[in-house]
Amino acid sequence: MRRNRSKPQPVKPEMAAGNGLLDRRLFLQGGGAVAAALGGFAIPESATAAGLPIEPWMTTLGPDPLLYDRPSRFEKDVVRGDWASRTGFPGVGSLRTPHHLLTGTITPNGLFFTRCHTGIPDIDPDKHRLLIHGLVKRPLIFSMETLARYPMESRIYFLECGGNGELLYDDKPTQVGVRRLAGQVGCAEWTGVKLSILMDEAGVDPKAKWVSAEGADAVGMTRSIPLSKIMDDAFIALYQNGERLMPSNGYPMRLFLPGFEGNMQVKYLRRIRVSEMPTMSRDETSKYTLTRPDGKSSQFNYQMEAKSVITQPSPDLMMKGPGFYEISGLAWSAYGKVAKVDVSADGGKSWAPAALQQPVLSLALTRFRLPWQWDGRPVVLQSRVTDEPGYVQPTREQMIANRGRWANYHANCIISWGINEKGEIKHVYA
Amino acid sequence: MRRNRSKPQPVKPEMAAGNGLLDRRLFLQGGGAVAAALGGFAIPESATAAGLPIEPWMTTLGPDPLLYDRPSRFEKDVVRGDWASRTGFPGVGSLRTPHHLLTGTITPNGLFFTRCHTGIPDIDPDKHRLLIHGLVKRPLIFSMETLARYPMESRIYFLECGGNGELLYDDKPTQVGVRRLAGQVGCAEWTGVKLSILMDEAGVDPKAKWVSAEGADAVGMTRSIPLSKIMDDAFIALYQNGERLMPSNGYPMRLFLPGFEGNMQVKYLRRIRVSEMPTMSRDETSKYTLTRPDGKSSQFNYQMEAKSVITQPSPDLMMKGPGFYEISGLAWSAYGKVAKVDVSADGGKSWAPAALQQPVLSLALTRFRLPWQWDGRPVVLQSRVTDEPGYVQPTREQMIANRGRWANYHANCIISWGINEKGEIKHVYA
Numbered sequence: 001m002r003r004n005r006s007k008p009q010p011v012k013p014e015m016a017a018g019n020g021l022l023d024r025r026l027f028l029q030g031g032g033a034v035a036a037a038l039g040g041f042a043i044p045e046s047a048t049a050a051g052l053p054i055e056p057w058m059t060t061l062g063p064d065p066l067l068y069d070r071p072s073r074f075e076k077d078v079v080r081g082d083w084a085s086r087t088g089f090p091g092v093g094s095l096r097t098p099h100h101l102l103t104g105t106i107t108p109n110g111l112f113f114t115r116c117h118t119g120i121p122d123i124d125p126d127k128h129r130l131l132i133h134g135l136v137k138r139p140l141i142f143s144m145e146t147l148a149r150y151p152m153e154s155r156i157y158f159l160e161c162g163g164n165g166e167l168l169y170d171d172k173p174t175q176v177g178v179r180r181l182a183g184q185v186g187c188a189e190w191t192g193v194k195l196s197i198l199m200d201e202a203g204v205d206p207k208a209k210w211v212s213a214e215g216a217d218a219v220g221m222t223r224s225i226p227l228s229k230i231m232d233d234a235f236i237a238l239y240q241n242g243e244r245l246m247p248s249n250g251y252p253m254r255l256f257l258p259g260f261e262g263n264m265q266v267k268y269l270r271r272i273r274v275s276e277m278p279t280m281s282r283d284e285t286s287k288y289t290l291t292r293p294d295g296k297s298s299q300f301n302y303q304m305e306a307k308s309v310i311t312q313p314s315p316d317l318m319m320k321g322p323g324f325y326e327i328s329g330l331a332w333s334a335y336g337k338v339a340k341v342d343v344s345a346d347g348g349k350s351w352a353p354a355a356l357q358q359p360v361l362s363l364a365l366t367r368f369r370l371p372w373q374w375d376g377r378p379v380v381l382q383s384r385v386t387d388e389p390g391y392v393q394p395t396r397e398q399m400i401a402n403r404g405r406w407a408n409y410h411a412n413c414i415i416s417w418g419i420n421e422k423g424e425i426k427h428v429y430a
Numbered sequence: 431m432r433r434n435r436s437k438p439q440p441v442k443p444e445m446a447a448g449n450g451l452l453d454r455r456l457f458l459q460g461g462g463a464v465a466a467a468l469g470g471f472a473i474p475e476s477a478t479a480a481g482l483p484i485e486p487w488m489t490t491l492g493p494d495p496l497l498y499d500r501p502s503r504f505e506k507d508v509v510r511g512d513w514a515s516r517t518g519f520p521g522v523g524s525l526r527t528p529h530h531l532l533t534g535t536i537t538p539n540g541l542f543f544t545r546c547h548t549g550i551p552d553i554d555p556d557k558h559r560l561l562i563h564g565l566v567k568r569p570l571i572f573s574m575e576t577l578a579r580y581p582m583e584s585r586i587y588f589l590e591c592g593g594n595g596e597l598l599y600d601d602k603p604t605q606v607g608v609r610r611l612a613g614q615v616g617c618a619e620w621t622g623v624k625l626s627i628l629m630d631e632a633g634v635d636p637k638a639k640w641v642s643a644e645g646a647d648a649v650g651m652t653r654s655i656p657l658s659k660i661m662d663d664a665f666i667a668l669y670q671n672g673e674r675l676m677p678s679n680g681y682p683m684r685l686f687l688p689g690f691e692g693n694m695q696v697k698y699l700r701r702i703r704v705s706e707m708p709t710m711s712r713d714e715t716s717k718y719t720l721t722r723p724d725g726k727s728s729q730f731n732y733q734m735e736a737k738s739v740i741t742q743p744s745p746d747l748m749m750k751g752p753g754f755y756e757i758s759g760l761a762w763s764a765y766g767k768v769a770k771v772d773v774s775a776d777g778g779k780s781w782a783p784a785a786l787q788q789p790v791l792s793l794a795l796t797r798f799r800l801p802w803q804w805d806g807r808p809v810v811l812q813s814r815v816t817d818e819p820g821y822v823q824p825t826r827e828q829m830i831a832n833r834g835r836w837a838n839y840h841a842n843c844i845i846s847w848g849i850n851e852k853g854e855i856k857h858v859y860a
Contacts, residue, residue, distance in 0.1 A: 027581050027627070040631040041576040045561060045569035052561050052571070052700065055554070058646050061521045062549030065678040067509035068540045070498070072681045074555050075674050079497035091491045102672040104584040106619045108539050110498045111673060119492030124485070125504050131475060131482050139475035141482070146471040151457050151756045154534040154787050154797060189536045197457070201470040216488050241671065242532040243541060244505050248495040251502045270482065326581045357584050359789055367584060 016352035019345035020373040021327075024355040027371065041324075070110070077101075080111055082180040091119030091218075094161065095248070096183025099311045099330065105357060105365045106156075107186035109241050114248035115161050115184065118218035121268055125252040128216065130236070134274035137203030144252055147236065150193040154239075155258070156364045158332045160185035160304045162261030162288050165411035168396060173416075173427045177315035181415060181427065182307075185332065187365035190256055191239035195272075196231045204231075204274055212279040213255050216270040223264045223288075224278035225257060229302070233258050236269065258363050259334030260302045261409070263288050293404035306333035306393050307412040308341055308368070308385035319423030322376035327354070328369045329383050336388030338366040345372065347380035347416065347430040348395070354383070362388075374419075380430045381417045396429055446782035449775035450803035451757075454785040457801065471754075500540070507531075510541055512610040521549030521648075524591065525678070526613025529741045529760065535787060535795045536586075537616035539671050544678035545591050545614065548648035551698055555682040558646065560666070564704035567633030574682055577666065580623040584669075585688070586794045588762045590615035590734045592691030592718050595841035598826060603846075603857045607745035611845060611857065612737075615762065617795035620686055621669035625702075626661045634661075634704055642709040643685050646700040653694045653718075654708035655687060659732070663688050666699065688793050689764030690732045691839070693718050723834035736763035736823050737842040738771055738798070738815035749853030752806035757784070758799045759813050766818030768796040775802065777810035777846065777860040778825070784813070792818075804849075810860045811847045826859055 016023045071078060080095035094115040097107055114120075125144045133139035164184035167174045174180075204227070211230050215221035225234070237245065237256040245251040250267030257265050263283060278284065278300070289297040308331035313319060331338045337360050342351035354368035368383065385393045394402065399413035418428035446453045475481065501508060510525035524545040527537060544550075555574045563569035594614035597604045604611075634657070641660050645651035655664070667675060667686040675681040680697030687695050693713060708714065708730070719727035738761035743749060761768045767790050772781035784798035798813065815823045824832065829843035848858035 027624075040570070040628075041579040042562075042570035042572050042628070042631060043576065045563055045571055047571075052559055053557075055557055055646065057551035057553050058648060058650070058700075060551075061648055062546075062551045064513070064521065064523075065510070065525050065544045065546060065550050067511065067525065068500070069510070069542065069544070069676040069678050070500075070540065071674060072553070072555075072677050074553075074682075078673060080495070080499070081497065083494070091494065093494075095495050095497065103582060103621045103669050104619045104672045106536060106671045108671045108673045110500065110540070112499065114495045114499070116492075116495060120495050121487035121490075121492045123487050123502070123504075125502075127483075127485055129482055132472075133475055140470070140472035141475055141477075142472050145750075146473065149471040149750070149754065151799065151801060152533060152758070189534045191533045194457075198470075198472070201472060216485065218488060218491055220488070239533050241536045241538045242534045243508060243538045244501060246499040247502050248499050252504075270488075320575075320579070324579065326579075328582070359791065361789065369581065371581060 017344060017350040019379045020375055021343060021345050021352040022371040022373060024353060024370050078111070080113065082183065092117055094184060096179045097186055098179045099183060100178040100314045100316055103328065103367070105187055105367045106241065107188055109188070109243065109246050112186045112188065112240070112246065112249055113161065113184045115262065116217070116248065117221060120247050121217045123216060123252060123268060128252050130253065130269060130271070132198060132202045132272045135205035135208040135276065136274050140198070140202045142198070147193055147238070150197060152191050153194060153235065154189055154191040156187065156189045156361050157258050158185055158187045158363060158365045159262055159265065162263050162409040166408050168411040168413055168415070169405050169407060171405070173429045175427055178309060178311050182309040184262070185365070188240040189242065190237045192235040192237040192256060195234040195236060199231060207276055208274045210275050210278050212273045212275060212281070213266040213269060214271040215266045216268040221266055221283065222279060222281040223266055224281065224284055225264055227274070229257055229260070259304060261288065261304055264302065288409060290403060290409055291406040293406070301410055303334035305410060305412045306335065306385045306387040306391050307331070308383040308393055309415050310381050310383050310417060313381065313419065313425050314417055315425045315427055317425060319374065319419060319425065321423065322374050325372045325374055326369055327372050327381065328367065331366045331368055331383070331385040332364065333385065333387035333391070334363060335391060337362045338385055339388050340386040341368040342384045343370045344382045345379045348382055351384065376421060378421055379419050380428060381419065382414050382430065384414055447774060447780040449809045450805055451773060451775050451782040452801040452803060454783060454800050508541070510543065512606070512613065522547055524614060526609045527616055528609045529613060530608040530744045530746055532741070533758065533797070535617050535797045536671065537618055539618070539673065539676050542616045542618065542670070542676065542679055543591065543614045545692065546647070546678065547651060550677050551647045553646060553682060553698060558682050560683065560699060560701070562628060562632045562702045565635035565638040565706065566704050570628070570632045572628070577623055577668070580627060582621050583624060583665065584619055584621040586617065586619045586791050587688050588615055588617045588793060588795045589692055589695065592693050592839040596838050598841040598843055598845070599835050599837060601835070603859045605857055608739060608741050612739040614692070615795070618670040619672065620667045622665045622667040622686060625664040625666060629661060637706055638704045640705050640708050642703040642705060642711070643696040643699060644701040645696045646698040651696050651713065652709060652711040653696055653714055654711065655694055657704070659687055659690070689734060691718065691734055694732065718839060720833060720839055721836040723836070731840055733764035735840060735842045736765065736815045736817040736821050737761070738813040738823055739845050740811050740813050740847060743811065743849065743855055744847055745855045745857055747855060749804065749849060749855065751853065752804050755802045755804055756799055757802050757811065758797065761796045761798055761813070761815040762794065763815065763817035763821070764793060765821060767792045768815055769818050770816040771798040772814045773800045774812045775809045778812055781814065806851060808848070808850050810858060811849065812844050812860065814844055
């Protein structure tokens with residue numbers, strides 16, 4: 001058996017930062033030391049009267065497996081949620097991913113967030129068409145069948161709604177958890193056709209600088225995208241995590257723009273119109289703009305800045321008494337790989353570097369983990385990501401100072417969880 | 431915008447091997463050259479009478495999204511299938527992954543293969559327990575809640591049934607497709623607790639050499655595993671692709687042994703008994719052994735040898751006339767990374783190296799792709815993987831010569847798809 005593993009170096013369970021944060025390498029030295037240093041949680045067998053009970057499922061023939069599997073009935077609370085509509089119109093809103101109940105970096109397809117504007121269209125893929133036209137030599141129409149003939153590529157990328165975490169602009173910390181505050185981001189392996197291949201076939205006019213992408217949902221979602229992005233790494237996504245896109249994620253095809261805000265990555269993609277100027281559609285003028293303190297709006301904010309969030313512990317979960325915990329969370333950036341995630345248990349006074357789950361991929365969610373010994377006293381947990389180019393996730397104060405309170409989108413400040421002596425976890429500003 | 435991309439080198443669409451196999455780097459030079467060289471598949475807009483039609487879903491408010499999303503109703507045929515039971519007993523059999531309809535490397539949770547022996551147990555996670563006992567200082571019992579307190583790790587690994595592709599031992603090529611012939615392998619991001627941590631807490635006796643792992647399904651699936659593997663990289667898997675294990679994949683916990691045959695990675699894990707000797711259970715004596723030509727059986731064949739399969743084109747799909755195709759498939763090995771995949775279109779006379787989807791991960795499914803110009807004449811497509819240590823996937827002749835015809839398990843020979851002039855695709859021996 002071949003191994004590619006660096007030999008673990010002994011590490012004492014020393015404090016790496018205030019309020020019990022431990023060295024991220026603690027577990028590399030093996031379980032014995034961990035158990036000895038922190039105390040296990042197992043129940044000694046001698047404490048049970050008659051060993052393991054025989055449960056009904058151990059003596060009964062179970063049903064045949066499902067042709068398409070779904071989670072156990074005991075996991076019924078692990079669903080997308082926090083349906084939020086600001087308008088009250090039917091079909092307008094967002095269902096968010098329960099990251100506080102998930103782990104790893106891949107978001108399962110059933111739980112990937114969605115933001116929709118006129119409900120979920122029931123598109124017949126045999127009838128769906130994609131048109132590329134405008135400033136091109138040869139306007140072209142693609143069916144699903146013709147698209148399937150082109151070469152494909154697969155990439156693991158995060159996808160984040162521009163409005164993810166918009167409540168962080170609120171004056172007071174709204175009492176919500178990870179799902180509501182950071183549940184509009186996910187990560188999947190996307191497969192599709194590189195758009196530059198189709199654009200080259202259509203023959204783009206040298207005058208062209210923009211495209212306008214339009215969806216086949218009833219709202220006709222329309223966004224302008226710089227042609228440079230389209231020709232660089234944009235693709236037509238047909239699959240997520242191996243299977244066809246889910247209906248709420250753009251089935252049968254969506255535009256994918258690595259790192260750009262989700263709204264631009266038009267779902268149910270129907271039309272790409274090449275132009276000299278942006279379209280100035282509703283969703284890039286009255287919406288998805290950053291309102292500045294002077295009342296003017298900043299338009300065309302494409303890339304999602306570096307951000308991180310602690311998913312466990314977090315609100316909607318409870319601490320189970322003092323002792324050992326693993327702090328775990330997600331970090332990402334549109335500007336490359338996650339370089340570092342620091343964790344604080346004292347509201348930002350001291351920081352300890354977290355372990356990053358390998359491999360760390362560019363423009364993908366990155367899972368971080370750090371061992372922690374909680375002494376049962378009140379603490380404030382925070383995470384802070386630094387990305388490859390060196391950008392550091394701002395504090396909330398810095399974000400507000402920079403953008404004002406009305407920006408609404410691209411909220412990427414440090415998120416703080418306050419834990420009290422009862423073990424309750426709340427969203428706080430710190 | 432930052433890029434980490436090597437500059438593509440111009441490549442002529444030259445033949446890389448017989449019967450139209452092209453250079454794997456063809457697409458790196460950009461879409462224009464591809465379109466020019468191969469001819470696009472798009473429909474000129476001028477060919478349609480009135481542009482794009484307005485479909486009903488573009489004018490109607492759709493339903494709200496589901497709390498747990500599921501595939502479009504138009505994808506109803508993309509399911510696990512080929513339920514095969516050799517015994518006729520209820521609850522005994524396998525549902526296989528339709529890899530011919532999937533792409534990428536991550537297998538979605540709904541479509542991950544399952545092999546079950548007494549149906550799917552309906553386990554209440556609050557009542558489920560894991561016992562570690564036998565040759566240990568402190569026999570320990572773990573509930574889901576206590577296990578959740580331990581540090582976790584996530585890894586992307588393939589998982590393959592020991593019986594995947596057993597029909598390849600048949601005298602004549604059985605007329606089945608990818609799902610039946612290679613659908614008992616999948617790849618996911620698994621998260622759980624390293625077993626060595628729990629074993630160290632229990633305190634393993636120096637005399638111990640084996641463990642016996644037992645499931646909580648009604649069959650009480652039991653397999654022996656060398657203690658060295660348990661202490662090396664085994665873990666208790668609790669999550670697949672971020673969410674809890676699916677019921678047919680061992681919910682609420684399964685043993686995970688990277689690279690070992692699936693049957694050893696006991697689902698519904700209930701008990702780990704540490705011992706000096708293997709248990710000689712039913713599934714390591716009368717089953718999951720390789721029957722040799724002399725009638726004796728070879729026991730304890732752990733690791734799944736390097737293997738590859740072309741998923742597109744493949745049986746159950748049809749060619750759509752001569753012209754450009756992308757050949758795509760999966761490769762994997764329990765002995766490290768996939769180093770190389772070669773593809774042949776002339777039954778093994780000449781080979782061209784395929785492009786490997788990045789990043790290539792150790793012990794994970796690897797997607798390969800190669801452009802191909804089909805001239806419409808009969809061909810035989812094959813793929814052949816070489817793994818990191820240099821092991822080369824054998825031809826069927828070599829496998830039979832080495833193992834005989836009765837081995838039943840660990841079938842890893844080259845798989846051949848014959849395409850006739852009508853575009854029909856069949857399983858052939860070549």
